[in-house]
Amino acid sequence: MTQKSIAAPEHKAETGASREIAPAFAEFMHAFEAFKQTNDERLAAVEGKAAGDVLVEERLERISEALGDQRRRLDGLLIGKARPALGGAGFAAGASGEHKDAFHAYMRSGDDRALRALDTKAMSYGSGQDGGYLVPHETEAAIGKRLAALSPIRGIASVRQVSGAVLKKPFALTGPAVGWVGETAARPETTSATLAELQFPTMEIYAMPAATASLLDDSAIDLDDWITGEIETAFAEQEGVAFVAGDGINKPRGFLDYDQVGESAWVWGKLGYVATGVDGALPASDASDVLIDTIYALKAGYRQNAGWVMNRKTQAAIRKLKDADGNYLWQPPASPGSRAMLMGFPLVEAEDMPDIASNATAVAFGDFGRGYLVVDRTGVRVLRDPYSAKPYVLFYTTKRVGGGVQDFDAIKLLKFGVS
Structure with missing residues (x-):
C-alpha cells in the first residue's frame, strides 16, 4: 500500500467531520430555543402561583440534558477537526x-x-x-x-x-517605600x-x-x-x-x-x-x-x-435564570468553536x-x-x-x-x- 493510499482516507474523514459541525451547531441552537420556551412555561406557572406542572419540569430537565449532550458533541467535533496531522509530507518536512x-x-x-x-x-x-x-x-x-x-x-x-x-x-x-518630595528637598532612604x-x-x-x-x-x-x-x-x-x-x-x-x-x-x-x-x-x-x-x-x-x-449540573441550574428585563443570563455560543456566555463573560465547563x-x-x-x-x-x-x-x-x-x-x-x- 502506498503512502498516498494511506493518507487519503484520513483527509476524507476530516472533511466529513467538518461537514458535521454546521448541522450539529444548528441542532444545539434549536435545543436552546426549546429550552427557553419550556422554561418560560415553568416560570409563568410559578408567577401565577399555580401548582408546578410535573410534565413541564420533566420536559425541561430532558431538554437541558440534551442541550448539554449536544454541546459536548459539538466540542468533540471541533477538537477532532483541530487535531494536528502527525503523518504525511507536512510532518516529515519539519520533523x-x-x-x-x-x-x-x-x-x-x-x-x-x-x-x-x-x-x-x-x-x-x-x-x-x-x-x-x-x-x-x-x-x-x-x-x-x-x-x-x-x-x-x-x-x-x-x-x-x-x-x-x-x-x-x-x-x-511589599513594594519599596515611595513618596512625593520637593525639587530641592532631601530624599530619604x-x-x-x-x-x-x-x-x-x-x-x-x-x-x-x-x-x-x-x-x-x-x-x-x-x-x-x-x-x-x-x-x-x-x-x-x-x-x-x-x-x-x-x-x-x-x-x-x-x-x-x-x-x-x-x-x-x-x-x-x-x-x-x-x-x-x-x-x-x-x-x-x-x-x-x-x-x-x-x-x-x-x-x-x-x-x-x-x-x-x-x-454541567451547576450550568444547568444557572441556565434557567433571567435578568430583570426577562433576558436569559446564559447565552449560547455565537458560532461553532466559541464559548457560551454568562452575563457577558465566557463560560468553561x-x-x-x-x-x-x-x-x-x-x-x-x-x-x-x-x-x-x-x-x-x-x-x-x-x-x-x-x-x-x-x-x-x-x-x-x-x-x-x-x-x-x-x-x-x-x-x-x-x-x-x-x-
Whole structure:
C-alpha cells in the first residue's frame, strides 16, 4: 500500500467531520430555543402561583440534558477537526526524521540501538531504573495541543515549560517605600521590597496503553498518532481533577485546595469568595445579584480577560435564570468553536468542579491566565514493556506536570452558603 493510499482516507474523514459541525451547531441552537420556551412555561406557572406542572419540569430537565449532550458533541467535533496531522509530507518536512525512524523501530520491535546512538538512555527524575526514551518533539507538541483542547483548566491557564524539577517564582509581599518630595528637598532612604517565593514542583503522570503484535506490525499504522490518541484522554482526565482539587501531594495543587475566606477578609495566599446567603442554593429572588457581586469582587484589571468555571449540573441550574428585563443570563455560543456566555463573560465547563451543595464553592470566576499556572517539564517518555501483559505490549508513557495558583487576586469563588 502506498503512502498516498494511506493518507487519503484520513483527509476524507476530516472533511466529513467538518461537514458535521454546521448541522450539529444548528441542532444545539434549536435545543436552546426549546429550552427557553419550556422554561418560560415553568416560570409563568410559578408567577401565577399555580401548582408546578410535573410534565413541564420533566420536559425541561430532558431538554437541558440534551442541550448539554449536544454541546459536548459539538466540542468533540471541533477538537477532532483541530487535531494536528502527525503523518504525511507536512510532518516529515519539519520533523527530525532520524529520531522519528529510531523511535518507531523501538516502538514496533523494541530495537533501541538507533535511539542509543542518538541519545543517552533517558532516566526518570526519581528512579533511574524506570528509564524510557523521549518521544520525537513533534509528537510531544501534538500531545500538548490536544491536552489544551481536552483539559478545561489547562486551556485557560498560563502554561510554562521548564527543564528542571521545580519552577520557583518570586513575588513582592511589599513594594519599596515611595513618596512625593520637593525639587530641592532631601530624599530619604527607601526601604527595599520584601520578597517571597512560590514553588511549583512537577509531578509524574502516566498512562499505559496496550498494543497487539498485529497493530505494531502493520506499517500503515501511524504510531505517533496512535500513542497520542491513546494517552490524551487519560492525561486530560487526571489533569482536570488535579488542577481543580488536587492536594499537591504527588500531583499539582488545584485552586480549590487553597484556603478560602470571605471577600471582605481576603489576604494574599487565600482565595476570596462571595456567599449566596442561602445554604446549598441560589437566592429564590434576584439570584443574578450574587453573580454580579462575584463579578465585581474581581478588580477591574482582571475582569477584561475573566471567565466562569463550573460543571454541567451547576450550568444547568444557572441556565434557567433571567435578568430583570426577562433576558436569559446564559447565552449560547455565537458560532461553532466559541464559548457560551454568562452575563457577558465566557463560560468553561469543568466536570471536576463540585456540584451545588451546602457550603460548596461550585462556581469560580476570574482571569485564570494570570491566576493559575501549569508547569510542564519538557519531554514525554515511553518505556516499552512486552513482558507484563503478554501477548500485549504495554507502553509506559510518562510526563511531569505541576500547577498552582500564582496570583490570589485573580480568582474569586461563589460559595453556596449563608456566609
